[in-house]
Amino acid sequence: MTYSLTVRDHMMIAHSFTGEAFGPAQNLHGATFVVDATFRAAELHADGVVVDIGRASEALREILSSLSYRNLDDEPAFQGVNTTTERLCSFVAERLVDAARDGGLGGADLTGIAVTLHESHIAWASYEVSL
Amino acid sequence: MTYSLTVRDHMMIAHSFTGEAFGPAQNLHGATFVVDATFRAAELHADGVVVDIGRASEALREILSSLSYRNLDDEPAFQGVNTTTERLCSFVAERLVDAARDGGLGGADLTGIAVTLHESHIAWASYEVSL
Amino acid sequence: MTYSLTVRDHMMIAHSFTGEAFGPAQNLHGATFVVDATFRAAELHADGVVVDIGRASEALREILSSLSYRNLDDEPAFQGVNTTTERLCSFVAERLVDAARDGGLGGADLTGIAVTLHESHIAWASYEVSL
Amino acid sequence: MTYSLTVRDHMMIAHSFTGEAFGPAQNLHGATFVVDATFRAAELHADGVVVDIGRASEALREILSSLSYRNLDDEPAFQGVNTTTERLCSFVAERLVDAARDGGLGGADLTGIAVTLHESHIAWASYEVSL
Amino acid sequence: MTYSLTVRDHMMIAHSFTGEAFGPAQNLHGATFVVDATFRAAELHADGVVVDIGRASEALREILSSLSYRNLDDEPAFQGVNTTTERLCSFVAERLVDAARDGGLGGADLTGIAVTLHESHIAWASYEVSL
Amino acid sequence: MTYSLTVRDHMMIAHSFTGEAFGPAQNLHGATFVVDATFRAAELHADGVVVDIGRASEALREILSSLSYRNLDDEPAFQGVNTTTERLCSFVAERLVDAARDGGLGGADLTGIAVTLHESHIAWASYEVSL
DSSP states (O other): EOOOOOHHHHHHEEEEEOOGGGGGSSSSSEEEEEEEEEEESSSSOTTSSSSSSHHHHHHHHHHHTTTEEEEGGGGGGGGGGGOOOHHHHHHHHHHHHHHHHTTOOOSSSSEEEEEEEEEEETTEEEEEEEE | OOOEEEEEEEEEEEEOEEEEEEOOOOOSEEEEEEEEEEEEEESTTTTTSSSSSHHHHHHHHHHHHHHHTGGGGGGGTTTTOOOHHHHHHHHHHHHHHHHHGTTTSSSSOEEEEEEEEEEETTTTEEEEEEE | OOEEEEEEEEEEEEEEOSGGGGGGGGGSSSEEEEEEEEEESSSSOTTTSSSOOOHHHHHHHHHHHTTEEGGGGGGGGGGHHHHHHHHHHHHHHHHHHHHHHHGTTTOOOOOEEEEEEEEEEEEEEEEEOOO | OOEEEEEEEEEEEEEEESGGGGGGGGGGHHHEEEEEEEOOOSOOOOSSSSOOHHHHHHHHHHHHHHTTTEGGOOOOTTTTSOOHHHHHHHHHHHHHHHHGGGTTTSSSSSEEEEEEEEEEEEEEEEEEOOO | EHHHHHHHHEEEEEOOOOSSSGGGSSSSEEEEEEEEEEEEESOTTTTSSSSSSHHHHHHHHHHHHHHTTEEEEOOGGTTSSSHHHHHHHHHHHHHHHHHGGTTOOSSEEEEEEEEEEEEEEEEEEEEEEEE | OOOEEEEEEEEEEEEEOGGGGGGGGGGSSEEEEEEEEEEEEEETTTTOOOSSSHHHHHHHHHHHTTTTTTEGGGGGGGGTTTHHHHHHHHHHHHHHHHGGGTTOOOOOOOEEEEEEEEEEEEEEEEEEEEE
């Protein structure tokens, strides 16, 4: 048995990619990422929840605020790597893992966190980690 | 290899939560839950299906009808527990497990059932059980 | 020529309806309403906007907060009337008209406001008013 | 009586805004715009269509390709103005008006064109012009 | 002021088109049409509704059932014309106009009916008629 | 840890089903399938991607083009079997497995491929295979 709870938010960023495979996306461009953060647990907390939805939403909001309205090409955290949708998924997920540590999001003992970033109506990426 | 088939329906209920973590949701309020029921199988039935989609939809409809247009605070099944989105997922899923028993939904041997309840455009929960 | 800008938010309420036509919805139940507020103008403000999206979102948030997590049957504003999706659309829209008065949302001279409430994945209502 | 046909595509751009009202969006950032182009007619073409959907989709694709994967701050067409969602709607719509002139999209006599740009799951803008 | 109420349903049909402009769609193929039926009124019925949502949904269901799971090329109603998305919109809308006549859908005096058929995630058509 | 990348496209086909359980769907009818193809990997390629999104989209497009605008009842590949949504999921997924072989989609070593076909707003099926 697995329970999960997902909250959605978004961020808007500029960036460019390095590598011929990216074609015109090598130019400086941007994206809206609609972000789904999923928290998993084998059992519910006594309150009947996987996480405190308010704290989970706020944790996600804080992480996305640190990226949103920025040119990711200029961010120290991403020097030397492409800020692909896949990589941004893992970046957000690992920050959520930090936030969840020691019960920081309230709720149950988490068994996993997954993050999906929708880059358009026809493409999205995910990253999932077990805890 | 895993096959799955999902059907969607919805229910509209009133309820309130107990626990300070719920903030204003401790008040009597309500929700529309858009409900996705997923059935999994390792092999398809000879007809090429996981379940008979008509019977699966009807089974889901019946379960949701027993909850919809009600104040869940008054339902004997939920005394002493919070009817969180997570818990309602497991309630619906376990009823579907009952309905699927002994081939009640037609189709293949099921290996799992999952239920997702969308409580808004920015939050949803799931419960998954292996069979 | 007409420009418009729409922002989306949501609220979760309990209520019941009076009238046999409502069938089981005469019982106390509830709904999540995903709310789209649309602002129209014939010309853009010099900044290139219809309204200040931050102020418009905040005005919508404030109106929805005054209804959310409540039993609308107990609200003085709705005594003697059914809080149907249609009527809640007009309630929210007229509050937005108030908020927009005298340029309260920044931006251009508004020519109209429309509000859509989605009560499920298969039903929604709208109300539109000219200014 | 009005008929309409809508096709959807998208573009990914970088830009920044001028004006204190934009807050953090004054920084260089970006957006995915999911773009809906709507064509209206009072009568259908003999083939039963408003426009040739293939030609309409291609016309939209061409316009979006001229903007996508670019920093709009550097584009001559947008010097001195904010490339807000509203303004980009009118830019795309007016290019579609040009493409539709003299029956360039096949189909019926068009009476109007509307363009909606979705900047996220919670905000979108539109521009509508009569022909 | 305009109120509206929309209900969604769907149908699955086979058909083919006549005319070189249709390219490969001249072959026998098919479509799922997700159908949105919108009813408009200037004033609400005393119950607070535009139409009785149950009767409106049933009227739509009946119309779609008369088309669904059929090859429209064989239907007498469509001989000699292309069953384009646009034309099917008007077919469904005119049947709803018939159903609404003499208050057949309950509710307020209707001022208009609109029908949208979504043929895919990237294309849809509409037809709107005043009453 | 699992990364995934999903791209969406669609196809429009005619078909009929054999077996009383299918009811009216035994008639020739059709469907739009909105198709989501998901590629999974444990590690990202040096470029930061799971697959080359351009090549993945093109591979999916090619497979869907071989089915779209056809009557699947006439296709040699499907003689003697029902072309249910479930079975078409596996058909598309296995073709993608072929396309991915020997790095044909660029990117990382794939650990799995999943395909979801949405047949309407209320029903979809999936097939997932490990590599």
